[in-house]
Amino acid sequence: MTDATRRRTSLFARRSWSETSRIFAILRKETVGGALLLVGALLALIWSNSPWSDGYQALRDLRMGPASLHLDLSLATWAADGLLAIFFFVAGLELKREFVAGDLRDPRRAAVPVAAAVGGVLVPALLYYFIAGGDAAKGWAIPTATDIAFALAVLAVVGRFLPSALRTFLLTLAVVDDLLAIVIIAVFYTSDLAVGPLLGALVPLAVFGLLVRRRVRSWWLLLPLAAATWTLMHASGVHATVAGVLLAFTVPVVRSQAAGGSDAGPGLAEHFEHRFRPISAGFAVPVFAFLSAGVTVGGLTGLATALTDRVAVGIAVGLVLGKPVGIMAATWLVSRFTRADPGEGLNWLDVFGLALLGGIGFTVSLLIGELAFGLGSERDGHVKVAVLTGSLLAAILATVILRARSRVYRRVHEAESVDHDRDGVPDVYHPQPDGSA
Numbered sequence: 001m002t003d004a005t006r007r008r009t010s011l012f013a014r015r016s017w018s019e020t021s022r023i024f025a026i027l028r029k030e031t032v033g034g035a036l037l038l039v040g041a042l043l044a045l046i047w048s049n050s051p052w053s054d055g056y057q058a059l060r061d062l063r064m065g066p067a068s069l070h071l072d073l074s075l076a077t078w079a080a081d082g083l084l085a086i087f088f089f090v091a092g093l094e095l096k097r098e099f100v101a102g103d104l105r106d107p108r109r110a111a112v113p114v115a116a117a118v119g120g121v122l123v124p125a126l127l128y129y130f131i132a133g134g135d136a137a138k139g140w141a142i143p144t145a146t147d148i149a150f151a152l153a154v155l156a157v158v159g160r161f162l163p164s165a166l167r168t169f170l171l172t173l174a175v176v177d178d179l180l181a182i183v184i185i186a187v188f189y190t191s192d193l194a195v196g197p198l199l200g201a202l203v204p205l206a207v208f209g210l211l212v213r214r215r216v217r218s219w220w221l222l223l224p225l226a227a228a229t230w231t232l233m234h235a236s237g238v239h240a241t242v243a244g245v246l247l248a249f250t251v252p253v254v255r256s257q258a259a260g261g262s263d264a265g266p267g268l269a270e271h272f273e274h275r276f277r278p279i280s281a282g283f284a285v286p287v288f289a290f291l292s293a294g295v296t297v298g299g300l301t302g303l304a305t306a307l308t309d310r311v312a313v314g315i316a317v318g319l320v321l322g323k324p325v326g327i328m329a330a331t332w333l334v335s336r337f338t339r340a341d342p343g344e345g346l347n348w349l350d351v352f353g354l355a356l357l358g359g360i361g362f363t364v365s366l367l368i369g370e371l372a373f374g375l376g377s378e379r380d381g382h383v384k385v386a387v388l389t390g391s392l393l394a395a396i397l398a399t400v401i402l403r404a405r406s407r408v409y410r411r412v413h414e415a416e417s418v419d420h421d422r423d424g425v426p427d428v429y430h431p432q433p434d435g436s437a
Helices: 003-007 017-048 053-061 075-101 107-131 134-139 148-158 164-188 195-213 219-236 241-250 268-292 299-308 310-338 348-357 363-373 378-404 406-417
Strands: none
Touching (some): 017 053, 017 148, 017 268, 075 241, 075 268, 075 363, 107 310, 134 310, 134 378, 148 348, 148 378, 164 241, 195 219, 219 241, 268 363, 299 310, 310 348, 310 363, 348 378, 378 406
């Protein structure tokens, strides 16, 4: 064996059993949420293309809320601005946990998913820009977002034996992808910024942060502060979902020694994640999908018209080609610099299958489409058709790749499930003599 071979490490190193168990629990909840998301989107498509489509549009346009606070909004807007704030709150909790106690705190472990996420944003954005361009260039961010719930719903059907290291990579990639989406929405899709309400939002946000650091979890205190932060953020012109992320970033992941010592347990982030992830995955995202995915296609002629629009072509190419190329290229570059390979009996075809799953966009893609072209506009309809079509193509291609590798995944899964000492922890997660897991 050469020195170069000895120095090669695995791109997808296995985590500890406790961390792997936590991630599997998250993935199970998101998989159920993905199934509900698909049901909501399918119902919207059926209703909006039925003889009763006017009823669907009337439901979406139904306005409610206090007009004195400029919150007399349609149900579709409440879903995009309000319900998705819950989704981004949960994403923010997971993101902070990854930076504080997960893989992203270790630069060596973080390098692969961070680079893959960045590549998965840059390449589809560039492809979209070159294809659409002109007045349609403002939609450049639409094909950059991965929908983890949708991707995991596909994975549950075609890749249930996928090795834990690959599942972890996909989740971490999606978490970083969410961070990039949040930054893009806040920076590039904010218009008519009102500084007063933005500064005002910092007051309830600061009080919320102070209370959660003191482990206050009373809903009658925290919920009004969160609502005030969201309302002021909405009034500032910054997309209101950003409030969800900022609130999440104030929640402690690890309980400080001053609050009870090193053995006092985790911070409130874990508690809030357990409470709000089912609400996000089981209600907020599916309802948003139901109120956003409905588009009247207009038969084959309408479908052809939508898919030949350069906006739709740019989105579809960005999702099906740009996302996997960006993820693959960035991962390969990291492997070249770090002398690492996929490991665990895996190869680059497995990375390609995961990269194709990264091309499944939905929730954030639809949101950015509405921000770029306006809810209910003709271009917004083309965006919906393109996102659904591109995501479906990416899912089919990923299914073909992952199914072709199912025997390999089954062997790795069986090896990871062996528990000779019957202690409830698979043997591969026990520390080795050299200190590795």
